Amino acid sequence: MENNVENNIKNNTENKNADEILQIAESIYKCDKDLIEKSIDEARIKKVSDKYIIEEITKGLLKVSNGLADGKLYMSQAGIATKFVDSIMNKFDKKSFGNNGKTIVIGTVEGDIHDIGKTLLSIMFKTSGFNVYDLGTDVSNENFIEAVQKYDADLLSLSALMTITMIKQKEIIDELNEKGLKENLIVMVGGSPVTKDWAKEIGADFYAENAASAIKIAKEALGVK
Numbered sequence: 001m002e003n004n005v006e007n008n009i010k011n012n013t014e015n016k017n018a019d020e021i022l023q024i025a026e027s028i029y030k031c032d033k034d035l036i037e038k039s040i041d042e043a044r045i046k047k048v049s050d051k052y053i054i055e056e057i058t059k060g061l062l063k064v065s066n067g068l069a070d071g072k073l074y075m076s077q078a079g080i081a082t083k084f085v086d087s088i089m090n091k092f093d094k095k096s097f098g099n100n101g102k103t104i105v106i107g108t109v110e111g112d113i114h115d116i117g118k119t120l121l122s123i124m125f126k127t128s129g130f131n132v133y134d135l136g137t138d139v140s141n142e143n144f145i146e147a148v149q150k151y152d153a154d155l156l157s158l159s160a161l162m163t164i165t166m167i168k169q170k171e172i173i174d175e176l177n178e179k180g181l182k183e184n185l186i187v188m189v190g191g192s193p194v195t196k197d198w199a200k201e202i203g204a205d206f207y208a209e210n211a212a213s214a215i216k217i218a219k220e221a222l223g224v225k
Contacts, residue, residue, distance in 0.1 A: 024053060028060025031069065033076040033084045036060075040088070050096035057085060058127040061120060065211040068117075071225065072106065079116045086119050098129035100224040105147045106157040108191075109134030109168035114161035117191070121211040128215055129224070132206055141172050148181055157214065158204075160191040169194070170202035177203070186221050192215060 024043065027035040028040050064081055067073035104125050108118045115137045122134040128160040133151050135143060148156055158175075160166045169189050182203075188197050190208040199207035204219065208214035219225065 001125075003119070014171060018174040025060035025063060028057065028081045028085065030074075031064070031073065031081040032079055035076075036081065036084055041164060050092045054092060054096050054127050057126060061085065061127070062123050062212055066125075069210045069212070075116055075223065078120065082116055082120045082123070087122055089123060097126055099131065099221075101131075102134070102154045102218075102222045102224055103131040103151050104134065104157060104218065105133045105144065105151060105153040105157045106159070107139040107147075108137040108146060108159040108161065109110040109144075109165050109172070110138055110140045112159075112161055113137045114159070114191075118159040120157075121208075121214050122165065124211050124215050125157075125218065126127040128219065130218070140175035141168065141175060144172050145175055145179065145181070148176070148185060153185060154184040155188060155218055157188045157190070157208075157218075160189070162191075163193045166191070166193060166198065169204065171196075173203050186218075188217065197200060 010139045027039040040053060044168070045058075060081070064073060064078050068075065068078055106118060106122050106125065108114055118137065119134070122132055125132045131151075133147055133153075136148055144156065144158070147153065156172075158169045158172060160169055173182065173187055175181045176185065176187070187203075188206045188208055189202070189204040190210075194207065198206045206217050208217055
């Protein structure tokens with residue numbers, strides 16, 4: 001009983017502090033690096049937990065994803081917020097991210113160096129409790145295959161931002177099938193030129209239009225909340 005009371009007091013205090021600080025989610029949506037840094041610093045000064053801060057970061061990145069989808073934000077704006085958030089992720093207590101027991105390998109295919117959308121999704125996967133191995137950009141087919149095996153991935157997320165690199169998504173899926181690795185692996189594809197029809201044509205399991213839909217698809221496909 002005493003523990004429940006103490007927890008309620010702690011939660012109420014954190015909520016009160018959270019109301020007093022600059023809204024982290026809003027600062028991320030505004031894509032203002034200084035404002036993001038200030039809002040997070042103020043939260044920590046007021047002893048707001050990493051778990052709450054991460055929840056707010058997730059909300060902010062979701063707003064950025066939706067902003068890109070509806071044309072209210074430019075990719076260059078999203079890049080400012082995404083790159084800054086990515087640079088501070090290792091400062092949070094890893095336990096605050098949660099762990100749903102599922103592993104995701106993500107990267108942008110060979111010949112393609114676009115990273116904003118991929119990084120945005122990578123962070124959101126992490127804050128959603130997935131074990132994430134972000135291979136970066138311009139990743140060779142071989143490196144994707146090796147990572148799937150090395151990390152025993154449950155889901156592989158392949159990003160292609162140019163029409164000439166989309167074929168790499170197909171090549172990777174074909175190779176996964178040839179090596180017998182596809183049977184227990186979910187493959188998701190995305191990127192501005194990628195379509196649902198293309199995903200179906202190359203044998204991908206899912207097509208994600210944006211980061212927000214990718215998170216929803218991944219959770220449903222892997223059976224996590």
